[in-house]
Amino acid sequence: MSAAARTLPPIGCNGRGAQASSLAAAVSLVEPPIEAQFSLVREAGVFDFFDRLPLPDQVDAYLRCIERFGLPVHTASWFYALGRDEPLLAEKLRLASAIGAATHNIMLYWHDASGRPITDDEVVDFYLRAYDQGMALGVEPAFELHVNMWSEDPRRIAPVAQAVQRRGIPFHFTLDYSHAIFKIGNPRELAICGLTQDVADGRAVLDPFQRGNFVDQWLEMGIVRWLQVRSVAPNGPRNLWSINDPGNSVAAVPVHSIFPYAAGEPGRGILYPFAEPAAGEWHSDWQPEALACTREVVRKVLDHHRAHADSPLRWITTEMINLPDYAHNARFSLIGQNAAIAGFVRDTWAASAPGC
Template structure:
């Protein structure tokens, strides 16, 4: 069996079954699963020391992590977060840059570039790779902005390190409501912006083709899938459709009927990413995470185990890497553990 070349982590908000666990139990759950290499989270505000101590105690690094930043307000927060993350073994930090500046205007590309470059310089001093993610509520929710920002960063002699969370693209397929949320509906309907990952010229392939993806986040989403009717989100609305179970929930664990085919677009993108990495010696992909989490727009309030879903994804990822390019039409792998904890760079 070929070596798995990535460090595989689990998002900290998914280190639970249906309710939040004490911190030590989260680390123990991840360590004892036998399928993960790292904890995906930064030391949380007010608990920084507890996270670092738990990381050392359990021998589980917080290799990847993220935080949401507002330009014009949070420039100093980047260094604070990175310094604590470095103490917990961080290798990559994901900037989630809000759509709006601290003074209320929509951030410009140039403002994003400057924020990224300052964070990049700080990260370099601490040995941490700085990256930026496609994500709802962030400037990147307008997918048309990502390549222009990447090009401006690269023009300054700095790599644009990208975090591909394809779920935030897939949920907008066949959903005028979701397309309107980021102002892309007109371009989608006119064919100027292609969301379908199976269609030639789609935006995910565009990003993969730029050879800038350093971190792949894996959370299934169904195109125009069901909203999370287990928990209300902001404004008293149901959570957005940002999560779909990877394997079938048991009876009574979910408010919707589960269809295996709805998970296939997510699997297709992962295969494309793996194929690119295997065929491209310069590919910077180093980190993978599973991201079945508990927030209202995701899986908050659901009855299925978030961690069991994350483990199922992790097992599938490890198996897929060894079989990339082969037919993969069957269901997700069974519940048997992959032997032994693996170490990735």
């Protein structure tokens, strides 16, 4: 077993989660300055790096913060629509390279710019384009499991990965299993991408405790490059404190969405507090048992990494973020929730060490 596989990968915090929110200052779409985000991540004391892609006019600020706070940027994400954002890919890869990021996480929308659902072959082609362009800059691509993206249907991931691998190219996968866990037991969410019957018949297994689940499949394929950890509950509550306003554009929500966002509806339920919220900090009841699936995915990924010398796992990030489908308008400490998850990851790794 190699030293790399015996070492916990560095843990980063998504910049969208760097808010010192509270009962007096709810989680906001208006974010602190970049310097404040870096500072909050450093002050938390449990993170090794900062995870975010700068805007073009922020590169110098990022470089100053990287040096000042001792937090490198290893990873950075963006979202793309086919037929519109091919030139944007090159720009974002250059920005990632400029701040020293080694992996660019790519969220590719379910629909192209015209509203047509994209095919697996088109996903493969975009990955190969990103690989060629990115590796020339020292930035590898990783494709994410994510709602509103081609991968919202988890059955598509293995065929796409295998098609890339047949070209002799490694497929790097970003595992954010919150985007699967929250669908468990939720009829509407299962129906959106046609999972209802396959889940009922056991052909698609979302529950990480059940045999044949997707997490085990992807780990066995050796594709999990980046673990993103956001706590969610199976069939958990929607974000009752964030009501959809179609007049306000929101990051990662496309013009053509697989989910029927409607005015006046709450956000999707893709976040559940990891640390118990105090009275008034959260809109719904909180039960620790609801975190079991999130905890199990972390354990599975870390155990696999420790046991396999060829583990591709390179990065871990916490993903308690401020957007409407997640924590918008919550009144707990967003950076505190991220820090609690990072602490759990470290404790889980330590507890599974030989001799413990």
